[in-house]
Amino acid sequence: MTSVEIDEAAQATAHVAEQLRNVGRLGVAFSGGVDSSVLLALAVRALGADRVVAVLGVSPSLAADERTAAHLVAKTIGVPVVEVETREDEREAYRANGPDRCFHCKDELFTRIGAEVAGRYRLDAVAYGENADDVRRLDRPGARAAAEHEVLTPLAVAGLDKAAVRRIARTFELPCADKPAAPCLASRIPHYQIVSPRKLSQVEQAEAALRRLGFADFRVRHHGEIARLELPAGDLLRAASEPLRHRILQAVTEAGFRFVALDLAGLQSGAFTSAFVQNT
Structure with missing residues (x-):
């Protein structure tokens, strides 16, 4: 890796650390994709592995291969995965599959994290891997659910776009660095x-x-x-x-x-x- 890449990763860590300076324990909505994995790695560098929890939502919309891969990435980073069963398939609006389907899915995930994980693991905040490119897209209704649940978006706030996220993943030698996007x-x-x-x-x-x-x-x-x-x-x-x-x-x-x-x-x-x- 180059000195420029090392500096970029260090700056990203500093940006995330600044955003999390008042957070004692953080839950990261984790999928094993490159965005949530880089967020998890940056959070660990900012807070320490003992203050970060990776939360994986498990439902029929999560492929078994993706579930296995997520555990592998989290193990590489040094954080155990807490699985939470989500029941978006019990929501009529989700099954109806309108353009806002992702809102109902993410709303279910963040609701379950709040109800079943936050208290048990004494979480002060929850974050997810929205990046700066995602902010500019209009086809991401899940972002509305995140905003309603006051979920943090450290990558986006730090101005990290998809290309930067992938560079940082390679610098950290994460196994998902070149993993293609894998929506549900x-x-x-x-x-x-x-x-x-x-x-x-x-x-x-x-x-x-x-x-x-x-x-x-x-x-x-x-x-x-x-x-x-x-x-x-x-x-x-x-x-x-x-x-x-x-x-x-x-x-x-x-x-x-x-x-x-x-x-x-x-x-x-x-x-x-x-x-x-x-x-x-």
Whole structure:
């Protein structure tokens, strides 16, 4: 790593430490993704590992692979993971899957943290990994839930965008430094189509199969009997070539889909919610 990268990480640690100077014990809403992992690492450097708790929300919308990876990252940082069962699937507004679905999910998470974790672990505050790029996006209703629960956003306040977060992750040698974004499984279901455990399971199974076939960054979108695969442009030809095409077809249909389609538009992060935001 370069001296510039080391200085950037040191400055980020100082910024976060300043924000947390009046916090005795901090809970970090943790997913194992690069943003929450860097926040967790910075919080540990600012407060010490004994004053930081990583809180992982567990529900049918969290893939088993993501759950395992989150524990690995937290172990690398030196903080145990406290799992809290969230029940967003019991909320009618969440199941209805409008563009504000993420609000109801995050509201459930922060409510559970407040009710089941904050007192038990004597938390003075809770923070989550919103970065400076996220602040400028209009398709993140979960941010409203965070604001309503007075959840801290140290990365965003420090002005750390996604690129800076990834550089810091590499400086800290976190195993998730180059991990692609992995939004919850419910994000693969088009808005106003009901979120159900079966649909989430189908997506999880299909995506796990694609990872075993060597794909890293992609989405399996759930359109009833059709699985629409979003892949980076560089992977489209590879996915359509034999024998991989047949193996993909077999793996995805075994997950419960009847048809498998490759989307020629490629990978489109946040496409479902963005389309609604742009039309409002």
